[in-house]
Amino acid sequence: MKINRHASVLGAVLAAGALVLSACGSDNNTAGGSTSGAGAPAPTGTAQVDCGGKKALTAEGSTAQKGAMEAFIAAYGQKCQGYQLAYNPTGSGNGVKNFTGGQVDFGGSDSALKKDKGEVDAAAKRCKGNPAWNLPLVFGPVAIVYNNKDAQELTLTGELAAKIFSGAITDWSDPAIAAANGGKALPAKKITVVFRADESGTTDNFQKYLSAAGKGAWTKDAGKKFNGGVGQGAQGSAGVADAVAAGDGAIAYAEWSYAQDKNLAMAKIDSGSGPVELNAQTAGVAIQSAKVKGTGNDLELDLKSLYSSNTPGAYPLVLATYEIVCSKGYDADTAKAVKAFLTVAATDAQGQLQEAGYVPLPNQFQSKLLTAIQAIS
Amino acid sequence: MTTATTDLDRPATPPAFQEISPGRKFRNRLATVLVTGAFLVAMVPLVWVIWTVLAKGLHRVLNADWWQKSFGGLTSRNPGGGVYHAIYGTLLQGLLCAVIAVPIAIMVAVYLVEYGRRSRLAKAVTFTVDILSGVPSIVAALFLYALWVTTLGLPRSAFAVSLALVLLMIPVVVRTTEELLKIVPDELREASYALGIPKWKTIVKIVLPTAMSGIITGVMLALARVMGETAPVLVLVGYNQFINYDPFQGNMASLPLLMNSERLTTNAIGEARVWGAAVTLVLIITVFNLLGSLLSRLTAIKTK
Secondary structure, three states: OHHHHHHHHHHHHHHHHHHHHHOOOEOOOHHHOOOOOOOOOOOOOOOOOOOOOOOEEEEEEOHHHHHHHHHHHHHHHHHOOOOEEEEEOOOHHHHHHHHHOOOOOEEEEOOOOOOOOOHHHHHHHHOOOOOEEEEEEEEEEEEEEEEOOOOOOOEEEHHHHHHHHOOOOOEOOOHHHHHHOOOOOOOOOEOEEEEEOOOOHHHHHHHHHHHHHOOOOOOOOOOOOOOOOOOEEEOHHHHHHHHHHHOOOEEEEEEHHHHHHOOOEEOEEEOOOOEEOOOHHHHHHHHHOOEEOOOOOOOOEEHHHHHOOOOOOOOOOEEEEEEEEEOOOOOHHHHHHHHHHHHHHHOHHHHHOHHHOOEOOOHHHHHHHHHHHHHOO | OHHHHHHHHOOOOOOOOOOOOHHHHHHHHHHHHHHHHHHHHHHHHHHHHHHHHHHHHHHHHOOHHHHHEOOOOOOOOOOOOOOHHHHHHHHHHHHHHHHHHHHHHHHHHHHHHHHOOOOHHHHHHHHHHHHHHOOOHHHHHHHHHHHHHHHOOOOOOHHHHHHHHHHHHHHHHHHHHHHHHHOOOHHHHHHHHHOOOOHHHHHHHHHHHHHHHHHHHHHHHHHHHHHOOOHHHHHHOOOOOOOOOOOOOOOOOOHHHHHHHHOOOOOHHHHHHHHHHHHHHHHHHHHHHHHHHHHHHHHOOOOO
């Protein structure tokens, strides 16, 4: 009798649980009418996309790509009804690790696979003996954000930035800052440098920029850890943006989208051809001047040429983030879906990138990428 | 014998009512103030946390979409969507964990109390369970990652999360069940034996039903605890903004994972999502606790 009572109670609990778990939830948010943002610029070319293959792809990696990936996923779901991709923004290091470990279908990374770290070989092993390609699909400008009530506008040169972020210039009233800003000296105030405390591809690229554009003022190493030796650390780009928003006198580097979200002031960069402010157009000009150093369909970029260029009207501090994919070695289902996703990302989704803080692909790059994507098998 | 006379002079019992000395009154007041003060201090963070979570997240939760939809296809700049995918993940992972952990834990407790009393094996098991209950969740998660992904070469999945939660849940349930079985009076067992009923039947029909209401409460509390665990979901499964019904394949969201992931979205929309998910998680755990006490009341042995 008692056993029966217990059994019935347990049964009721299980039934209730099953009811909750099987009740139909929905992924369809288009009824809310927000995925195709009104007023978004027209997509830069729609493409014939061969939808199909694996229903739910997985990818993981760079946090810098998060916003772009969300736009890609939304576009992919619209173009290929019922197809999904789950992007896990856990950082470039994890992206590469989980890609080479075979846990995700492709990785997102702020830097190309490194030969000397064994990443290239590990990736080849994961792709069943075929090379992995670095496809620079997402370009996110990095803003030098600052918080100084006395400076509505600020222009920095690469050299000046290198000096500030290595501790050679410690006060806003420094004559070198005044010289770059038309001789107008700022009131004395201590400069607080805020940097990424965690390992980050943004830091890596920022330090590469400082050493390429700093005219020798940056004597420290590049790398995913900040080596400037000054300032205070903050966790993630979000933490950096928060710290700058909260601290008068602070200066830091963060992806454009974070600067936009927090309404932070962004410095103009003068690479020798006059101050250039950060916007999609100026960053696009810079990307166009970048050179590919990978071979064939591996589109690894030569960042030195990008960062040290003094092309007029170019904002050179752009973070190129890669999708790391297998050239061959996927099973047929996965290959088909990966190709479809990347094709949508490189074409239809480009129109929504700017409002998410990224730069749409210049045409020259778009066609190179599409050639590479079509070659995946 | 000299003391006998003085004893006779005293009244046999002291007077029932004595004037309370000022010292005792003072100590009484002091203790009352201290105890009440400690209670209030303990309440401050609790009320504060609940207030903050509700104030920041409640407006997002009061929306039918929140409970029925996922964030599928939405970017950080699109409001709307819901956390159905994460609620499903949290409940499914908790349920799978309970299905595996509860029978094992109850059988271990039965062995410890009914069969293995004071044997060397029972002592070893108790010791191991004690150690296991002190293992931080991140260690359980990493252990399972090493076993499941590195050694066996299996993909990360929601099922792996459930297995890590099993490691965390077993010691809790073993401990509570053991204590509850111990307080089942021996007279009940003896009465049963006297009627010629075998030991296993005594355990199944007499001992366990007597302790059942407490065991269910213990299971529910343990479940509520493991459902909020963050380390296993961070290590063993990836976030997914879409609904994934399959625990063995692909990424699956859960509420703690969703909060961790959306924390990267720095704008107001992301903040609302994180706080909304926090309210949802608190609500679900509260419901589980309430359900636990309700079930224990329903299954309690009627004592006339």
